[in-house]
Amino acid sequence: MTRLDELFASTRAEGRAALVGYLPVGFPSYEQSVAAMVAMVESGVDFVEVGVPYTDPGIDGPVIQVAVDAALRAGTKVAQVFDAVRAVSAHAPAVIMGYWNPIERLTPKVFAQRLKDAGGSGAITPDLIPEEAGAWLEAAKEHDLDPIFLVAPSSTDERLEVVGRTNRGFVYAASTMGVTGTRDTVSNRAEELVARTRQHTDLPVAVGLGVSNGAQAAEVAGYADAVIVGSAFVRALQDGGLDAVRRLAADLSEGVRRKA
Amino acid sequence: MTIAGAAPELPDKSGHFGPYGGRFVPEALIAALDQLTREHEKALHDEVFLAELDDLQRNYAGRPTPLTEAKRFGEAIGARVFLKREDLAHTGSHKVNNVLGQALLTKRMGKTRVIAETGAGQHGVATATAAALFGFSCTVYMGEEDTRRQALNVARMRLLGAEVVPVTTGTRTLKDATNEAFRDWVANVETTHYAIGSVVGPHPFPMLVRDFQRIIGVEARQQLLDRIGRLPDAAIACVGGGSNAMGLFHRFITDEAVALVGCEAGGDGVETGRHAAPLTAGEPGVLHGARSYLMQDDDGQTLDTHSISAGLDYPGVGPEHAWLRDQHRAVYRGVTDVDAMAALELLAKSEGILCAIESAHAFAGAKQWVAEQGRDDLVLLISCSGRGDKDVDTAARWFGLVSEQDIERASAVRAAQE
Numbered sequence: 001m002t003r004l005d006e007l008f009a010s011t012r013a014e015g016r017a018a019l020v021g022y023l024p025v026g027f028p029s030y031e032q033s034v035a036a037m038v039a040m041v042e043s044g045v046d047f048v049e050v051g052v053p054y055t056d057p058g059i060d061g062p063v064i065q066v067a068v069d070a071a072l073r074a075g076t077k078v079a080q081v082f083d084a085v086r087a088v089s090a091h092a093p094a095v096i097m098g099y100w101n102p103i104e105r106l107t108p109k110v111f112a113q114r115l116k117d118a119g120g121s122g123a124i125t126p127d128l129i130p131e132e133a134g135a136w137l138e139a140a141k142e143h144d145l146d147p148i149f150l151v152a153p154s155s156t157d158e159r160l161e162v163v164g165r166t167n168r169g170f171v172y173a174a175s176t177m178g179v180t181g182t183r184d185t186v187s188n189r190a191e192e193l194v195a196r197t198r199q200h201t202d203l204p205v206a207v208g209l210g211v212s213n214g215a216q217a218a219e220v221a222g223y224a225d226a227v228i229v230g231s232a233f234v235r236a237l238q239d240g241g242l243d244a245v246r247r248l249a250a251d252l253s254e255g256v257r258r259k260a
Numbered sequence: 261m262t263i264a265g266a267a268p269e270l271p272d273k274s275g276h277f278g279p280y281g282g283r284f285v286p287e288a289l290i291a292a293l294d295q296l297t298r299e300h301e302k303a304l305h306d307e308v309f310l311a312e313l314d315d316l317q318r319n320y321a322g323r324p325t326p327l328t329e330a331k332r333f334g335e336a337i338g339a340r341v342f343l344k345r346e347d348l349a350h351t352g353s354h355k356v357n358n359v360l361g362q363a364l365l366t367k368r369m370g371k372t373r374v375i376a377e378t379g380a381g382q383h384g385v386a387t388a389t390a391a392a393l394f395g396f397s398c399t400v401y402m403g404e405e406d407t408r409r410q411a412l413n414v415a416r417m418r419l420l421g422a423e424v425v426p427v428t429t430g431t432r433t434l435k436d437a438t439n440e441a442f443r444d445w446v447a448n449v450e451t452t453h454y455a456i457g458s459v460v461g462p463h464p465f466p467m468l469v470r471d472f473q474r475i476i477g478v479e480a481r482q483q484l485l486d487r488i489g490r491l492p493d494a495a496i497a498c499v500g501g502g503s504n505a506m507g508l509f510h511r512f513i514t515d516e517a518v519a520l521v522g523c524e525a526g527g528d529g530v531e532t533g534r535h536a537a538p539l540t541a542g543e544p545g546v547l548h549g550a551r552s553y554l555m556q557d558d559d560g561q562t563l564d565t566h567s568i569s570a571g572l573d574y575p576g577v578g579p580e581h582a583w584l585r586d587q588h589r590a591v592y593r594g595v596t597d598v599d600a601m602a603a604l605e606l607l608a609k610s611e612g613i614l615c616a617i618e619s620a621h622a623f624a625g626a627k628q629w630v631a632e633q634g635r636d637d638l639v640l641l642i643s644c645s646g647r648g649d650k651d652v653d654t655a656a657r658w659f660g661l662v663s664e665q666d667i668e669r670a671s672a673v674r675a676a677q678e
């Protein structure tokens with residue numbers, strides 16, 4: 001059992017959904033980003049998505065775009081992502097969330113090796129599909145990392161089957177057709193997507209895109225195994241620093257424990 | 261026939277040209293890409309589609325475009341030169357070839373909105389034009405920097421009824437406009453077709469755009485055979501994303517004696533690092549949905565590019581060019597801003613043809629290539645991919661044809677009118 005498997009076993013035993021928090025490394029500085037990730041965990045986040053800053057974040061909305069742009073301008077390097085994973089994984093499981101080119105550039109083998117050495121559990125790769133992932137799947141397997149691909153409302157049953165069969169750890173269900181960002185309501189297509197995904201896999205299904213508060217987290221926790229929150233954490237960190245991050249994590253954490 | 265006979269062997273079923281191409285996109289887009297692949301495949305064998313496209317190309321876009329012998333320019337560079345006149349196609353560049361094909365596909369898919377990215381604005385203008393013709397709504401993403409240096413084309417797009425969205429993220433040029441177009445597409449894919457403007461992006465775009473641009477080389481090859489009874493020694497084109505070059509080259513790939521020469525934007529000089537020449541000085545990587553040559557740093561971050569030409573100012577390039585490069589079937593070279601502008605002037609003054617700054621890179625590259633061959637009997641086929649109206653402002657400043665005072669006075673008049 002990997003660390004993520006154990007985590008999901010325990011949240012399932014508690015009869016609740018897991019809470020996942022995303023922040024990009026290097027925003028507003030390396031130190032502050034790591035402090036905020038640790039603060040998230042101390043305030044109720046179950047595991048962390050450590051964001052690899054990338055110049056062309058195609059599936060991210062304005063909040064995350066601005067943050068990763070700032071991180072890169074401040075000189076953040078991919079090597080620091082592994083440092084951040086090391087720091088965070090002392091407190092909770094950590095997966096990286098990274099676009100494909102920085103991984104390919106380092107080579108899948110070396111990236112996987114360094115992620116494992118840092119104590120990482122796996123990688124979410126939003127612009128990589130299983131069909132293009134041969135080298136990555138091999139490297140992830142060798143280093144016992146969970147490869148996590150996404151499903152979307154437009155995914156056919158055939159594709160849900162491929163992703164369900166290929167993933168380890170969990171399946172990331174994008175709640176809506178769109179980019180990251182907070183939304184007033186979480187798309188009702190999310191629940192249907194989770195149900196369809198479950199027909200093809202026994203892995204936990206995590207829902208991301210759009211969740212920003214405890215009430216939304218409770219709603220999603222009613223049908224998913226995990227709730228992923230990104231832009232709202234970035235905005236909290238930007239506007240209110242560590243305190244705001246802690247408050248948001250506590251609110252969300254209460255949400256995933258509430259029965260909607 | 262317009263696109264019949266497209267060489268089917270590459271890409272393979274999953275969109276790869278050897279190690280290049282493929283699909284590196286969010287899962288949310290896969291269904292739409294599959295739909296587009298199916299629709300394209302069907303269209304290639306559908307007499308009705310081919311007839312409709314042929315009619316549009318002839319009677320709307322003005323194809324076939326002429327093949328012009330450039331005698332005085334040829335004398336100046338020491339070769340016999342023929343120009344494929346894409347500048348005379350409707351909207352002023354080759355971009356219309358691709359857009360008419362994609363507009364027909366959009367209609368067949370039942371979609372009612374098209375979006376596009378644009379650098380020089382030529383693809384944006386072509387897309388806005390097709391949208392007006394087909395009754396689609398149209399949004400064009402353009403880097404803020406490019407809306408400034410290609411202001412004429414912004415006005416053209418708006419006159420044609422398109423919404424132009426200036427993109428203020430990242431480097432504010434074509435790369436970031438492409439990111440924004442992808443984001444729009446993910447959110448609106450059910451009603452919207454993303455008409456990519458070059459042979460870039462995830463499969464099937466590099467293949468699909470090539471198939472629609474292939475007519476450039478098909479026509480030119482026949483025209484040249486009819487005119488002089490032989491094939492050229494070289495086919496030469498500028499390379500931004502690579503669509504006019506791929507369109508010119510493709511029919512000649514199996515004509516092994518014909519050299520294929522692609523001219524990238526060398527900016528301040530490839531050795532300075534300030535350029536947009538990934539095939540000349542980049543390395544393989546993934547950007548905008550495909551693996552190809554790419555300007556990137558050691559962390560795989562995309563590098564800033566520099567070129568006087570908005571249409572070539574792009575860190576990536578189509579995957580089929582990467583393949584042709586590795587196979588040594590085509591050669592690529594960087595052409596500096598200075599050399600391109602000198603060639604623009606030479607062509608204007610020797611032939612009375614004011615070409616786009618993008619196309620000028622091909623003319624400069626042709627001159628250099630001829631000088632390297634050490635022969636005086638060469639026949640060149642050069643893609644004149646677009647006309648230079650949009651670039652008059654940039655060129656006037658470059659050659660000092662207007663004083664700062666003129667510019668200030670003109671902008672004061674404009675401000676007063678607003």
Ligand SMILES: Cc1ncc(COP(=O)(O)O)c(C=O)c1O
Nearest residue numbers: 382458500501502503504571646
């Ligand atoms: C006239 C002209 N030529 C060439 C290009 C470069 O595109 P491609 O390399 O796809 O032909 C552009 C792009 O804007 C253009 O406007």
